[in-house]
Amino acid sequence: MSVHPLEMRSVTKRFGFFTAVRDLSLTVPQGSIVGFLGPNGAGKSTSLRMSLGVLSPDEGQVRLFGGAPDIDTLKRVGFLPEERGLYKKMSPRAIISYFARLKGMSASDSRKRADELLEVMGLGNFGRSRISKLSKGMAQKVQILSALAHRPDFLILDEPFSGLDPVNQQGLEDMIIEEHKRGATILFSTHVMEHAERLCDSIVMMARGRKVFDGTLDQAFGALGRAALIGVEDGYDLNAAISPKGFTENELAGDHWRVSLPAQYDAQDALRAAIEAGAPITSFRPEEARLRDVFVSLVSEAEAEDLEKTLATRKATEAA
Numbered sequence: 001m002s003v004h005p006l007e008m009r010s011v012t013k014r015f016g017f018f019t020a021v022r023d024l025s026l027t028v029p030q031g032s033i034v035g036f037l038g039p040n041g042a043g044k045s046t047s048l049r050m051s052l053g054v055l056s057p058d059e060g061q062v063r064l065f066g067g068a069p070d071i072d073t074l075k076r077v078g079f080l081p082e083e084r085g086l087y088k089k090m091s092p093r094a095i096i097s098y099f100a101r102l103k104g105m106s107a108s109d110s111r112k113r114a115d116e117l118l119e120v121m122g123l124g125n126f127g128r129s130r131i132s133k134l135s136k137g138m139a140q141k142v143q144i145l146s147a148l149a150h151r152p153d154f155l156i157l158d159e160p161f162s163g164l165d166p167v168n169q170q171g172l173e174d175m176i177i178e179e180h181k182r183g184a185t186i187l188f189s190t191h192v193m194e195h196a197e198r199l200c201d202s203i204v205m206m207a208r209g210r211k212v213f214d215g216t217l218d219q220a221f222g223a224l225g226r227a228a229l230i231g232v233e234d235g236y237d238l239n240a241a242i243s244p245k246g247f248t249e250n251e252l253a254g255d256h257w258r259v260s261l262p263a264q265y266d267a268q269d270a271l272r273a274a275i276e277a278g279a280p281i282t283s284f285r286p287e288e289a290r291l292r293d294v295f296v297s298l299v300s301e302a303e304a305e306d307l308e309k310t311l312a313t314r315k316a317t318e319a320a
């Protein structure tokens, strides 16, 4: 049986009476890039801290490379925490090589590696400057490089893209791809769906401490359902026209209709049905599913469920 870099089983974490993470189970398989998504306060950072043993779960189990996180398994991990902060008086070169040495690299290898990474990230000229002289984005790049300098088997990055401009975000995406090619497994949290869409094999979505989705990108898009967007002249009822042809889930959304596609049909079939019905069509395009839409639909479902549970509990309490 292969040992996964990370497995969490029914993990719950409370802070006082507040449950930050509730019954979370997830697996990060060897060689995968997993996106950990969720709005502010969803419980992502708390979960990542538990994965490293920085926080202990109140219930459930965390397995890092098959065991409880310890000094040896942690050497195989590179972690970018959500809190940014570096020793202001040290140079990027000294910091990166310091972290690499902490994780077991030799002094000379770690300095060589720091120079190489700084060059790749466009910081070659700043290697010996003080951190206090760098911009916020530059300092963040140094922190990211510190997490991966020792060539970890498993990289855990908490909101790595926040605080970087679009050019540097692209640079970081490229770097994540390079790390993955090198053989690293990667888990990163973000609330920017586009990065996850471009990088991930699979995603785990959280909302209010609960997992609301765990699967591949295709499965995530499948959860949303496919649709065709058809514009018609003002006042025309496309729903009435194409419902008898098997397209029964249609909504007017601004200047077009969103026609949900039953499993056996594609967008062209919906267009054909509209033409056959004599609809005065002004525009047509298959809907491009975006992860953001999946996320909004799942999160609002989760919020609706939470609300229902709260109401049910309140009713039960009132009845008692």
Ligand SMILES: Nc1ncnc2c1ncn2[C@@H]1O[C@H](COP(=O)(O)OP(=O)(O)OP(=O)(O)O)[C@@H](O)[C@H]1O
Pocket (backbone or CB within 6 Å): 015, 018, 020, 038, 039, 040, 041, 042, 043, 044, 045, 046, 047, 082
């Ligand atoms: N040490 C703590 N003590 C009390 N509450 C905490 C603590 N750490 C986190 N929380 C609470 O737990 C919830 C989840 O926080 P967490 O930082 O895990 O969310 P997140 O998904 O990472 O959000 P963000 O993207 O805003 O960082 C939040 O409501 C937060 O206020």
